Amino acid sequence: MDLNKIGYLVNEGLYYPAVLNEVGKNGVPLQPLFEGFTNAIEAIAGLTSPASQHQITVRVYYDPDLFDEKQMNQIIIEDTGIGFNDQEFQRFLTFKDTRKGFHNRGSGRLQLIHFFSSVQYNSVFEENGVLKARKFHLSKSAPFLKVNAIAYLDEYGLSEDSYSHTSLSLSGLLSAKDQAAYNMTLANYKEAIINRYIQYFCIHRNTLPKIILQAYKGNVPDELLEITAADIPALDSQKDFSLNYQTLDGLRFQEKTEEFTVQAFRIPKTKLGKNVITLTSKGEIVEEKDFQLTLDILRPEDHVGDNRFLFLVSSPYINDRDSDIRGQLRIPWRNDDLSLFDGDIIYMDDIESGTNETIVKMYDELADKAEEKLARLSALKEMFLLNDHFLNSLNISINDTEEKILEKVYVHESRLAAKGDAELKKQYDQLTLLDPKAKDYDNELNRIVNQLVKEIPHQNRAALTHYVARRKLVLELFQQVLDRNLEIQQKGRNEDEKLLHNILFTQGGEAAEQSDLWILNEDFILFKGVSETRLEDITIAGEKIFKETRTAEEEAFVNANREKRLTKRPDVLLFPAEEKCIILEFKTPDTNVADHLAEINYYASLILNLTKDQFPFKTFYGYLIGETLEPLDIKFNDSDFQDSAHFDYAFRPAKRILGVFKNFQGSLYTEVLKYSTLLRRANKRNEALISKLFPSADDNDEPF
Incomplete structure (x- = not known):
């Protein structure tokens, strides 16, 4: 590919219609803004001079004819970074180039054209001691895809500017439903950028580039804001932990480990609405719902000494498993479909538990919260005869009230009972295969009964007694309605x-x-x-x-x-x-x-x-x-x-x-x-459950 030839920049090794289908549109509407801001950070990081000597400017242009309502027409992101020299431009145009900074794979530009019809770049860069300019635009419109391209070089040549810089202009949202996300105040843009890049800002709090946000009504400047060190919380504590890889079946741990880092920020409750624990990848917060972690020892609304906590979890392991749709991690939970994964892995469940264990070690006051949780669980365990194995299988948080904990217990109990009923049905179906005339009839019948008994641990029968008793009452009420015996029916x-x-x-x-x-x-x-x-x-x-x-x-x-x-x-x-x-x-x-x-x-x-x-x-x-x-x-x-x-x-x-x-x-x-058919089926299931769970020759031993 000739990088400097005016016209379409065709990548012969890719078929872009297929690539665009493979790398779908991100679910976060502001993703193009974040892609542009990330590129600006990377461009400044590519310079040898300190980042604090450089600047990122985000210009937001609003419709001038609207007064109280904000409607974004255009966003321009400018930086005084390295610019698109030949090397950077080649990397920009190369899909899945693992040499990109910040672990990028070259899929971010696809998000730009998934969201906006007009994506314009204007860059000045130094090449062999000479400043040059490169202007190009991106699109996934039919003329581009017809020639298998998404980039068009508009201008290339010498520049009269005195320093390198790049501007990215985004306009023309392709989907009307995304407009609302962009129709916010400049202060909201500032907040969104701070929240998105909180780890980067916290780590580089004292060496940030100058970050300016400028609002315009039409082309008239209207408001100016700046992100400074005063806007960024200081790191309060940091601790590392390691996790071993496991075989995909989860049966064996391997000697190989990965390091994870928990960074803690103690922030006044007036500035942080809730306690948060989150993964970070490539210096950005992972927002996808499937990868949200649960903070065990604090309720979201809790505060300790009028402060709340932000915990950021980072690791090379997370960075290496970030997919082309940024924030989509190739890290499974234990209950995921593991056929999509291969090789040794570290489960998301273990990252979550390892993080929570590390947090408790970082703060004594949070360890006290953990003790409170254990005390509450102990009281509930004694009151409701819950066993430790049963409780440990539930995801019980310090967030949970006693009512919420019991709700989780009973939902989990219903799942177990449903599984048990299914096993009962399975054993019942096996009865039809028995031949009472066969010599081994008694042995086979006992085998089925014994298998059924093994399915339900003896220590859970007290809880199941409550469960089947409730079911029996519900079925009796159902029968009363069908027979029109309720007082309200008269x-x-x-x-x-x-x-x-x-x-x-x-x-x-x-x-x-x-x-x-x-x-x-x-x-x-x-x-x-x-x-x-x-x-x-x-x-x-x-x-x-x-x-x-x-x-x-x-x-x-x-x-x-x-x-x-x-x-x-x-x-x-x-x-x-x-x-x-x-x-x-x-x-x-x-x-x-x-x-x-x-x-x-x-x-x-x-x-x-x-x-x-x-x-x-x-x-x-x-x-x-x-x-x-x-x-x-x-x-x-x-x-x-x-x-x-x-x-x-x-x-x-x-x-x-x-x-x-x-x-x-x-x-x-x-x-x-x-x-009546439903009732008959349900009664048979419940009666079978009762008789198999509580076998006795003495009716007085029956639970009802």
Whole structure:
């Protein structure tokens, strides 16, 4: 590639359309600002003169016609660093060049063109004792990709300037939803930069380059701010710890170790809203949610002597495992899919625990907090007969109140019991393979029983007694509603559906793990979900799943015939995994469910077609539940339904869900069944659990 030839800069060794798909858009809207600022830091670091003699300027241009509201039109980031000489320019243009400073791999510029339509560079640099200028711009538009390029050299030649410098201009956001992140005050930009580069600023607190932020209304200067040492907290304490590599199966530790460093900053509570522990990579905070660490010994809102703490964890191990989408680390948690990794590793779980252990050693007052936590756990352990092994398997923080700790205990307990029920079912299924006439019949039967007993440790049976007792009461209440024996059912209008709905999953609730959906399926209490929530208000991980900005065609459909389709409230939606959705619809016992077969299809169609692109739901499971069910009515309404061979329900293996506003189709599996069938199944599971957990020839020894 001729670096100095005006025109497209074509990299013959890459196919950029594929590269841009591989290195996707970062989830942090301000990432281009941070990429530009990082490049400015690197450019100054490339000089031999002290950084304190140089300057970084961030210019934010706002729409001059708006008064109270800020609307960013352009950002320019300038530095007096080394500039794009031939060597730096070659590195800039080389994808995955491991020689780049600050562990860069050359993917940052891809983030610039993922966010902005106009990315302009103007750089002056020294080459062989002569100052030269290089002006170029980046784009992923069709003309660029057609010739397999993302860079175009506009100018190259001698410069009349007296020093090296570079400016990066960003304008024309490609996505309207990113605009809000940039429409903030200059003070907010200052705060965002400080928060992002807190480790760099803290380490270089007394040798920072001059950092200026300038706001403009149109082209008229409006405000000037500076980041100085006074804005940066001083390092309060620092301590290293080491971790051994492990084999991928986690069974063996290796002799090889990696060093990790914990830097602690004690900051007045008026300046730091909460205690924070975070990883840093390449001098930047890792913001991705999947790599957030839990601080065990302090609540976020706690303060010690009117101060809070910022803990930064760094290591060459973290730097080396930062991916092309910065902040995406190739470090697994123990419960991750390990098929994506190879070789010896250090788990994120161990980094988290090693960091917390190190923090306790750094501060006596925090060690006291740890002692308080142990005292609280000890009291709960004695009160609720919890064993140490059980407690150690839970992620219990000093943040947690007694109520929160017990909630974690019971959720974990339900997971174990659900697993146990599944094992019970497995053992029950093995019964059908036994031949009572066979000579080894008694031995095989005892083997199945013994295997079942091994699944449930004896020391947990006290807790499980409480668990199955509660289930038994819930099932009795469910039966009372079906028999219409509750006092509330004897007066007023028929609200049986509401009663049954609230037993299974409280209307308006969002905590499926606290529901009694195990009556339908044991797995359902393990999934995230909502009950009786308007479609437009449903969120996953804090983000609404339905589009808030729609095309004209989508908007016309959503409000056609004044129906306001996104205000509809499915009874229950569960989200077991990416691209999957479970839809539950409940009907009053005296309602013929055959008249409502289309409802689940309709909800699945709305979800597939009108959700955001990051929520591509493709596989749906529907359960229509009532009590008035005639099998022929079901088939006459939809001949694709079949009778179950072994259970009292009808099912449809697959129904195509049409993708009108999406470029893919979906598939819906549906079951239609009775409340009484659910109750019968759940009672059998619970009775089997009770009889196997508490075997006794004496009824007086039974738990109920």
